[in-house]
Amino acid sequence: MVEIVRSTVLDAPLEAVWQLLRDFATAVPIPVADAVGALEGGKDAASVGASRIAGPWRERLIELDERNHSLRTCLVDSPLPLYGYVARQQLRRITDGEGTFWQWRASFATDPYREADLVARVADEVIAAGFATIRARVARTRASSSLPSVSRVARASAPVARREEGPIETSLVMVSRHGGPEVLENAQANVLPPGPGQVRVRQTAIGLNYIDVYCRTGAYPLLTPPGTPGMEAAGQVIDVGDGVVGFLPGDRVVYAAPPVGAYAGVRNVTADSLVIIPDGIDDETAAAAMLKGLSAEYLLNRVHRVRAGDRVLVHSAAGGVGLLLCQWAKKLGAVVLGTVSTPDKARLAREHGCDYPIISRGTDFLKPVQDATKGKGCDVVYDGIGRASFLESFEALAPLGHLVSYGQASGALAPFDPAILSRKSASLSRPVLFHYTANPETLRAMAANLFAAIGEGLRASPRQRYKLSDAARAHRDLEGRRTVGASVLVP
């Protein structure tokens, strides 16, 4: 719960200010709405319990005290996550002059990573704007010395929850049959207004992921041609569909979730999979970091809980997920071993916290791992290579070790006998990010951890940038092992 207290002094007698303030229908702007709303049920006088509506906002008067010159309101509906929002306003007479002291307290709870932003918005767009509105009306009333006007009050600086009408044309990438990079074709399409629960996003950066390759080839049944690949992007909210809470036009958002369709300039996304990008993280970093960073978050904290001193082996250590796993595991105090295919990648992995980079192409890493761990093996192995490395990864485990097979860049796992696990009481996991992020609450918590880690220095910016129309080249580079770290496609 945060509390915001703001106060000001108006050069007008208390009675004049109170008369404007107590008229709930017209007095104080509803948070962030562009204009004062209508009273619900066509009531003309404000009574305690009355609600007024402005766009997606509904505010209720829950206390009015004529003796004390105070009132209290709460938000019943809000498109922003202002949970339990209650505001109290209080006037006091200044007896040695003509003025009035006006204090406004608002309290609410919200997601930790949005707190600073929402505190600023409530302070500026609600309270300061409310002060300014009434101050102007007091001045006007006094100038014309007539009765206070009760017309709608437009505010100068508030964002307007505008709805874009109609479809928006966009360029995108289409796959009309499964195959190699050549099946990625550039096309144009119209994006309809968002349906219920959806948000239409103008994307500024799209994350390139190995899963996009599996979708293109048909290795994962996530894209049925014709369709558009891609599961990760950042951008700005254009408009929102019915029932969407927590997003307004102009908000910067990012997502990493099925269904496919991210390789586009504009698209509709389910609101539940969207997360607001904190200030201080740019769109390209958000698009580069979301899927791979959430993966590192759940692989290191949820699939296996890495602790200080653990020996951790990261395959493809200079890859998108790899560089994040190395940095984050190091921060958790682990001893980090990694496999990479070239000396340049080894250098890069080392710069990102990998203590023992091992040059290998998915095989022949067992001996170096044994040497580096004095024969003990690793407590956990993160294997995104799949078929080529699986058995050797198992051999690299310490007794009671955990093999986390989370990808298959070299092909699907060959059949094997689970009884081999008994040789060292080993565990095997085959986790998928989207199962961990299916619950929006968990997604928000994971994203908050990721953003905090970036704030504390986790390097997650993209290291390759392609035009969206160059998606085929991007795929060739990724599969040809020519990329390091993360890559983004820019529409």
Add this chain to the structure above:
Amino acid sequence: MPRVYVSSVIDAPAERVWAEIRDFNALPRWVPAVAESRIEGNAPGDQVGCVRAFTLKDGGALREKLLALSDFDYAVSYSILESPMGVSNYVATLRLAPVTDGERCFAEWTAEFECEPARAEDLVERIGRGVFQPAFDELKKKFGRR
């Protein structure tokens, strides 16, 4: 019950004004009507329950007890134990509140008491105009313009 209410705006942040007035023994510094003051039993001036004995410039002597002190709300409450004013059940509260859109604060001083009905109006006037308002004027002078 007669009630005194005096309020003002002082050109300094609340915490600076509070630092000036929070000591229960500091009246002579900022209340012009007060000549001298001491705390009985040598207690510190912020010990809730302590009693200040002070004399007015017109010779009157009073004893007041500190009932509540809040550094969080910038508020102090006290009652009169003995005075020449002929009041009973006298409780007063002085409170500061920041004015957040400037380097100022709002100050208000209330008092409630019982007395002979015929004297009520005169007492409210004497306390409000004669004691509280001059004290605020003194603070305004100390803390700059206005």
